[in-house]
Amino acid sequence: MDGPQTLAPIFARKGSYLFLAHLHPDGDVLGSMLGLGLALMGQGRRVTLAGPHPVPEPYRFLPGAQWIQQWKDASGSYDVTVLLDCPDPARTGGLLESVRERGTTVVNIDHHQDNRRFGDLNWVDLSASATGEMVYDLLQYFGWSLTPEIATTLYTALVTDTGSFRYSNASPKAFRIAAHLVAEGAAPARVAGELYEGRSRxxxxxxxxxxxxxxxxxxxxxxxxxxxxxxxxxxxxxxxxxxxxxxxxxxxxxxxxxxxxxxxxxxxxxxxxxxxxxxxxxxxxxxxxxxxxxxxxxxxxxxxxxxxxxxxxxxxxxxxxx
Ligand SMILES: [Mn+2]
Missing domain, CATH: 3.10.310.30 (Diaminopimelate Epimerase; Chain A, domain 1)
Known part of the structure; x- marks a missing residue:
């Protein structure tokens, strides 16, 4: 599997979607799941967002973060379960296993070289600077519009995974996407302020x-x-x-x-x-x-x-x- 086109049939479905975060969620997993989750909500899909740990304080400004539920056990059943930026299903703290027992199609979207290809559909792109970049590609492929809220979530994924565009994965593509996200309403100064200027004395x-x-x-x-x-x-x-x-x-x-x-x-x-x-x-x-x-x-x-x-x-x- 090598691109968003292979995921097209699954995201065209009108069913229910569950997004699962991994333990100790970071900016890439949260930004990616919120970006794709908000886009699917915009398409009228039923979306549930959950993870084994609470959203850390610096990421609570992310649009939609208030909808991410903290689960000890998985509840309900879903047509599609999406994991983003999660190379190893064990990192859902058992949530994926219990959702899977009740029957669901698991979609695995990630950029880690050690991804275990645990999904029913796997899209792993080692060249992506962040999983947020892959979600951007996916939204572009479907022609789903970037709201300022979605732009903010994906921009945050890129900023955090590239160390504020300082690491070697800060590719020309990452900058091009970031430029587009800023044009669509992501505010770099606000995001940086939320991420890096929230310390107490x-x-x-x-x-x-x-x-x-x-x-x-x-x-x-x-x-x-x-x-x-x-x-x-x-x-x-x-x-x-x-x-x-x-x-x-x-x-x-x-x-x-x-x-x-x-x-x-x-x-x-x-x-x-x-x-x-x-x-x-x-x-x-x-x-x-x-x-x-x-x-x-x-x-x-x-x-x-x-x-x-x-x-x-x-x-x-x-x-x-x-
Ligand atoms: Mn990542």
Whole structure:
């Protein structure tokens, strides 16, 4: 399957649609599901939006975010269930499985290289900067109009997945789409304000303390930050801050890592590269995945052991210094 045309018969149907977000939803999954969900509502379809976790505070400004339900268990049955930006169905926290048991057609639209093709229909485009870009292509293909609300959701997906158009996936196409979305009513200053200027004074002080904890390897090519377990209660801050951007921002750094203990003996690791090392390959060796320059995994080890294992793997993956 290689484009929106293969999805045409399914979205032409007048049935009911369920959109499922993944755990810890980010700007791309939320922007994509709202963009396509609002477009389908505009076509008179019945649309339900749900996910296993609440919408994080910085994304609550998104048009339609108030309709996203937080589900412990799936309820109801739907003709079509759409997953966006979700490479692994396990990331719906069991919701997809229970919807599937009652019979539904699963549509999987994503841009991750490790997508498991779990849908009845799969459209995976590794060249897309964000899943929001694919939703844009889909809407263009159907000739569905871009309202200012839809433009805002898709623009937010692009901004967040490209790191505000700073990462290597900020392609000419991403900029062209962004220009069109802005022309149709997405407001860059407002979106940036909502995403990046929503901190409290206390959160900024806390961030300052956390930055003191950044460590680097002797050669300066690896930097990492271990989030203290006391932070676990501050989920809003965790969702709002792109903590890994700070170790990554050091000039000499080629690979940045963020470690966070989810519970004793379980550590979530995020990895970012700058082109020298494929961090998705490292994450895959620990059961995770992602993109060549942005990946993650969850390791069943105490913090010190998890840190040692990942830092060893990164050191081995780096090219020898001249
Ligand atoms: Mn994405």
């Amino acid at each position: 206390e959160d900024l002080r806390l961030l300052g303390q956390l930055l003191q904890r950044i460590e680097t390897s002797a050669d300066g090519r690896v930097a990492w930050l271990v989030l203290p377990s006391e932070l676990a209660g501050n989920q809003d801050l965790i969702e709002a801050e792109d903590f890994i951007a700070y170790p990554r921002s050091i000039r000499s750094v080629k690979v940045a890592l963020l470690f966070r203990e989810l519970q004793p003996g379980q550590v979530k690791v995020s990895l970012r590269g700058k082109g020298e090392v494929n961090v998705a390959k490292i994450a895959a060796r620990f059961g995770g995945g992602g993109h060549p320059n942005a990946a993650g995994c969850t390791v069943a080890l105490p913090m010190d052991a998890a840190k040692a294992a990942l830092l060893d793997a990164v050191a081995l993956a780096l090219p020898p210094t001249a």
